[in-house]
Amino acid sequence: MEPSVARYDERLTAPRSWWGIAALISLAGGLMLLPLGALPLLGGLIGAGALAAAGVSSYGSARVRVVADSLVAGDARIPVSALGEAEVLDREETIAWRLHKADPRAFMLLRSYVPTALRVPVTDPDDPTPYLYLSTRDPRGLLEALNAVRTGSAGSADSA
The missing domain is CATH 1.20.5 (Single alpha-helices involved in coiled-coils or other helix-helix interfaces)
Known part of the structure; x- marks a missing residue:
């Protein structure tokens, strides 16, 4: 459970x-x-x-969740194993990644009223999406949850 x-x-x-x-x-x-x-x-x-x-x-109903071994952002769901090391973006970097650093192929759950974000590279070679841009009010908490899944995924697979 x-x-x-x-x-x-x-x-x-x-x-x-x-x-x-x-x-x-x-x-x-x-x-x-x-x-x-x-x-x-x-x-x-x-x-x-x-x-x-x-x-x-x-x-305002968009949600960002880490459930089981997946990241769910809006309508997108991706396994954490297909993600690289996430980067916490401060206000200035958040604006830069919304504007001139943005890649049109990226998945962006962007909310202009949220001042911080997390950028997560997609490492799956079959996925053309280079990264996920996720607006979040607690980027460090989201990063910790992703890291917890990454480090605990092998242990939870053994216990299942």
């Missing part, structure tokens, strides 16, 4: 200010329909608010 327990689990939630913007979009939706009456105003408030909230929630 223990291999299914997540060693690392982070949800890249959207900042609070985005929820404030969603509330303003809701208000704008209601105000646009105000000339048509009270019921359309209420419909505009509810409809625009629901759409804006769904958008913010969807964008």
Whole structure:
């Protein structure tokens, strides 16, 4: 049962200010329909608010997890054995890897509101992806979880 327990689990939630913007979009939706009456105003408030909230929630639902012997980032799942040594990126390096250092073939789980990231080379020769760029608020914790899987993977295979 223990291999299914997540060693690392982070949800890249959207900042609070985005929820404030969603509330303003809701208000704008209601105000646009105000000339048509009270019921359309209420419909505009509810409809625009629901759409804006769904958008913010969807964008902020991306997760980065280390489960069993795999790294799960958004919709991608890759075994830790196919990954090289990860590199913690500070603010400046995070920006550089988003811009001029970025490789278009890389898998990027990028959230602009997260100031730090982890860059993990892909060592699988059959995979054309050179590296994974993962926005994370705790890059050192993610690195430790990946290293723990790497060092403990041989021991957990023997115990299974």
